[in-house]
Amino acid sequence: MKKLIILFCMMGSLPVVSNAQGLGQAVADAIGSVTISNEQVAQYSKQAVQQMDAKNPVAGANDPYTQRLNRIVGPFRTIDGIPINYKVYAVKDVNAFATADGSVRVFKGLMDLMSDDEVLAVIGHEIGHVINQDSRDAMKSALRRSAVRNALGAGPGAIGRLSRSQLGDVFDGFLGAKFSRDQESQADDYSYDFLKRNGKNVIALATSFEKLAKLSGGSQGGKVAELMSSHPDSKARSERIYERARRDGLAR
Incomplete structure (x- = not known):
């Protein structure tokens, strides 16, 4: 009904x-x-992440996972002019996401699976979606669809004030969005370039793909398979990174 x-x-x-x-x-x-400004997207993203933080177990400041993440991202509190705020969700899922307002959330399960260099490579990939405006566009799409479901919010060409439940629906739509394979490849390139210019191990990006590929057939395969479903083939992604590294003299 x-x-x-x-x-x-x-x-x-x-x-x-x-x-x-x-x-x-x-x-x-x-x-x-429905017209949505970039400023609105950032504001709604910030509100939605705050709501997500309230609904998920966030590792505290003294938690070993938070301390480890702080060591990994220490020099990278601002990236390409965007202030980044990092938190760890004490959840066993292998996942991470970044939103248009500069929020990055890393799940405990991913940190258990990855080395420090690999965690940074995954974060670089997620931030690549922000820099490339993929996260912004996905959030805009989710907001527009919410506006239609709610009779176009405050009126044509405007987004009205969203309730907590509506904001939660919007963010669920954002998290469920699948980036195109080109977008995923471009985010991989951003992560590679980010690691290279900061003197980090670019091969960690390739090995993170290899670990995800192995895990996709294991006990958490469902969640990881869903996470990787829109990505280019993991073996091809890994080989692409190795090839770039060989051309750059960073791998044999």
């Missing part, structure tokens, strides 16, 4: 259409018509 109510709300704010194809196009047009 709830789905029907939402559908009727959407129809009330969209042009009248005569068939399902027209309705789908009207919905797409409505989504695209």
